[in-house]
Amino acid sequence: MTENRIKIEVPIMANLAAEGRQPEWLFWVGSAGAFDDRYKKVTREFVKILTRFNIDYAVLGTEESDSGDVARRAGNEMLFQMQAITNIQILNAYGVKKIVTCCPHDFNTLKNEYPDLGGHYEVWHHSQFLEKLINEQKINISSEIFSGKTIVFHDPCYLGRANSEYEAPRRVLNAIPAQKTEMKRNRSFGLCCGAGGGQMFKEAEKGDKEVFIERTEEAIATGADIIATACPFCMVMMTDGIKYKNQEERMKNYDIAELVSLSLGL
Amino acid sequence: MIIKQIFFALALLITLLIFGYTMRRIFYYFRFTKKVPLHNIPRRIMVTLQVAIAQTKIFRHPVMGLLHALVFWGFLVILLGSIEMVVDGLAGVERSFRVLGPVYDFLMASGDIFAAIITIAILVFLFRRLFLKVKRFYGTEMKPVSKADANMALSFILILMITLLGMNVFYVIHTQQIGAGQAGVYPVSAWIASLMPELSEQTVWFWHEFNWWFHILLVFAFANVLPYSKHFHVFMSVPNVFVSRISPLGYAENMESITKEVKLMLDPAAAIAPSDAAPAKFGVSDVEDVSWVNYMNALSCTECGRCTAVCPANITGKLLSPRKIMMDVRARMKEKGPGMIREGSNYSDGKSLLYNYITEEELWACTMCNACAQECPVNINQPAIILDLRRYLVLEKSAAPAGLNTAFTNIENNGAPWQFSPQDRLNWANELYLNDHL
Numbered sequence: 001m002t003e004n005r006i007k008i009e010v011p012i013m014a015n016l017a018a019e020g021r022q023p024e025w026l027f028w029v030g031s032a033g034a035f036d037d038r039y040k041k042v043t044r045e046f047v048k049i050l051t052r053f054n055i056d057y058a059v060l061g062t063e064e065s066d067s068g069d070v071a072r073r074a075g076n077e078m079l080f081q082m083q084a085i086t087n088i089q090i091l092n093a094y095g096v097k098k099i100v101t102c103c104p105h106d107f108n109t110l111k112n113e114y115p116d117l118g119g120h121y122e123v124w125h126h127s128q129f130l131e132k133l134i135n136e137q138k139i140n141i142s143s144e145i146f147s148g149k150t151i152v153f154h155d156p157c158y159l160g161r162a163n164s165e166y167e168a169p170r171r172v173l174n175a176i177p178a179q180k181t182e183m184k185r186n187r188s189f190g191l192c193c194g195a196g197g198g199q200m201f202k203e204a205e206k207g208d209k210e211v212f213i214e215r216t217e218e219a220i221a222t223g224a225d226i227i228a229t230a231c232p233f234c235m236v237m238m239t240d241g242i243k244y245k246n247q248e249e250r251m252k253n254y255d256i257a258e259l260v261s262l263s264l265g266l
Numbered sequence: 267m268i269i270k271q272i273f274f275a276l277a278l279l280i281t282l283l284i285f286g287y288t289m290r291r292i293f294y295y296f297r298f299t300k301k302v303p304l305h306n307i308p309r310r311i312m313v314t315l316q317v318a319i320a321q322t323k324i325f326r327h328p329v330m331g332l333l334h335a336l337v338f339w340g341f342l343v344i345l346l347g348s349i350e351m352v353v354d355g356l357a358g359v360e361r362s363f364r365v366l367g368p369v370y371d372f373l374m375a376s377g378d379i380f381a382a383i384i385t386i387a388i389l390v391f392l393f394r395r396l397f398l399k400v401k402r403f404y405g406t407e408m409k410p411v412s413k414a415d416a417n418m419a420l421s422f423i424l425i426l427m428i429t430l431l432g433m434n435v436f437y438v439i440h441t442q443q444i445g446a447g448q449a450g451v452y453p454v455s456a457w458i459a460s461l462m463p464e465l466s467e468q469t470v471w472f473w474h475e476f477n478w479w480f481h482i483l484l485v486f487a488f489a490n491v492l493p494y495s496k497h498f499h500v501f502m503s504v505p506n507v508f509v510s511r512i513s514p515l516g517y518a519e520n521m522e523s524i525t526k527e528v529k530l531m532l533d534p535a536a537a538i539a540p541s542d543a544a545p546a547k548f549g550v551s552d553v554e555d556v557s558w559v560n561y562m563n564a565l566s567c568t569e570c571g572r573c574t575a576v577c578p579a580n581i582t583g584k585l586l587s588p589r590k591i592m593m594d595v596r597a598r599m600k601e602k603g604p605g606m607i608r609e610g611s612n613y614s615d616g617k618s619l620l621y622n623y624i625t626e627e628e629l630w631a632c633t634m635c636n637a638c639a640q641e642c643p644v645n646i647n648q649p650a651i652i653l654d655l656r657r658y659l660v661l662e663k664s665a666a667p668a669g670l671n672t673a674f675t676n677i678e679n680n681g682a683p684w685q686f687s688p689q690d691r692l693n694w695a696n697e698l699y700l701n702d703h704l
Binding site (some may be wrong): 004005010012029033034035036037040043044047048051052055056059061062064066067068070071072073074075076077079081082083086091108112116117157160161162163164169187188189191193194195196197198199202203205206207209210211213214215226261262 | 659693694699
């Protein structure tokens with residue numbers, strides 16, 4: 001078991017630049033990918049995939065800072081622009097052209113909003129990136145570890161509605177031998193997990209119910225064994241929802257990158 | 267004949283005068299709003315054809331969507347008929363567009379069929395509003411006056427369609443009685459005419475004239491009632507779709523005024539350069555702070571509630587309702603606009619859109635998920651106004667909820683919304699191995 005293990009040294013932009021090298025891709029880790037305990041696992045699995053398929057990439061490491069998405073949508077435009085302009089200075093200094101990220105919020109902000117402030121990049125969400133690897137027949141999953149399981153996909157708002165990407169994550173899931181099902185509210189009708197627009201960091205307003213409970217109940221009702229997500233915030237909300245509904249024995253929550261990596265035995 | 271023409275011309279003149287007065291007032295209100303440029307006209311034409319003309323978004327509710335689309339397409343055809351009636355009324359002639367020949371037959375036939383379809387659709391709509399408890403027609407913002415407004419608009423349309431059919435029915439009988447050539451083809455009305463009992467020529471002509479006048483005078487009245495109703499939607503929704511957001515739903519408008527400030531902060535050399543602009547107010551607190559597109563959005567809202575029905579906050583019992591935000595913008599302009607016309611844009615009545623209409627609790631319940639905007643059949647951008655109101659609260663009043671203030675401080679100090687040292691940002695990469703799961 002352990003003898004097959006290969007230690008991964010994550011390439012860092014500053015080091016590559018010092019050697020005069022420029023990687024094809026910048027992997028934008030994002031604050032949640034770097035600090036949230038659950039999503040750090042997703043970051044690690046995604047890096048394993050990047051390594052396994054010899055993708056020429058690097059991360060900014062400690063030079064990366066928060067994208068500013070939360071600040072902007074919570075109304076703190078000053079803070080957003082400070083973050084954005086600082087990040088853009090670094091990205092442009094390294095001549096970054098292509099970015100891949102696991103966070104739909106950062107995907108949206110870097111892709112659609114950084115151009116206003118001088119940051120022009122080709123930005124990919126990891127669902128699109130994984131779909132590309134599958135289309136190029138690089139990823140080929142024969143593992144049966146999820147066969148017999150049913151997977152339901154929860155659309156992240158900032159991947160789906162915000163950027164009209166509904167199919168890439170589903171095509172990635174379709175490459176994994178397992179049953180797939182859908183919630184009643186899917187794709188452009190998908191219900192938010194409840195964490196967007198800064199909600200992740202504040203108490204919910206008074207109401208009958210928390211949004212994440214409403215959404216988890218809908219996922220549970222499909223009878224699926226796995227809720228697949230593709231967003232750090234959705235991940236937190238769905239995990240909390242599963243706990244709240246005491247379904248931890250029956251139901252698991254994985255990011256699509258984890259499902260691919262686990263299927264490939266990485 | 268000439269008396270009829272004079273009477274008609276007078277009715278038309280009064281209609282246009284009242285309409286002109288109303289529209290002038292409304293367009294005056296636009297002058298109080300913020301200017302934003304319109305880019306990408308070809309793309310906008312495409313969006314208008316898809317969303318407004320082809321009605322693509324209303325079909326997200328397939329059954330009611332189809333009924334609405336039929337009413338809309340029928341309206342376009344019947345509008346041509348109304349223009350003909352105006353020409354006829356002024357010139358003292360009958361069915362003047364008959365010169366179009368086969369095209370006229372086609373137009374009249376479709377208008378006749380559409381009139382019947384619209385009658386049925388409106389009856390379904392009225393039935394739903396009056397007898398079924400459709401959840402999206404309820405909510406705190408749906409006061410009795412809003413419901414009366416909706417029922418009034420539907421009743422207007424119903425009577426318009428009945429009189430249009432009535433006019434066609436008696437026209438068909440009349441031409442048969444006098445043996446004159448009939449202009450146009452009227453499949454539904456001809457069928458109804460075949461069921462009618464024998465009537466005298468005078469009676470038939472009376473009922474034709476009665477329906478003709480009733481119909482056209484009602485069109486004139488309706489046109490002047492609309493701007494004061496939520497059903498102003500009829501005029502505003504097509505242009506609204508044209509000016510609506512064409513960027514991806516996830517895109518939030520950049521605040522240029524903030525960009526200037528941030529660049530000054532980041533570039534000390536520029537700080538010495540004198541700033542000529544007066545200190546700008548950040549965000550929106552009252553109706554004159556919204557952009558003209560936001561206001562156009564508000565005017566085209568017909569209170570269908572599809573936005574509110576999909577709002578995660580509203581579904582889970584929070585105060586927020588995207589429909590209410592749009593209705594509030596409209597109502598606030600109606601309240602403050604006349605004062606601003608009277609006393610200039612500095613006019614204050616001691617109230618504001620924020621606080622008096624829209625509360626902080628509503629604004630902070632939004633998840634910015636854009637489900638409302640996705641759903642809106644006329645491309646209203648509700649989150650844009652919510653965001654601009656939040657911007658005012660945060661940038662001008664420092665009034666964010668405690669949790670968000672903590673997140674702001676963390677982002678400022680550590681570059682992440684949580685309290686971690688930026689030096690630990692790459693710790694996830696420690697002890698990372700390939701083939702770990704084997």
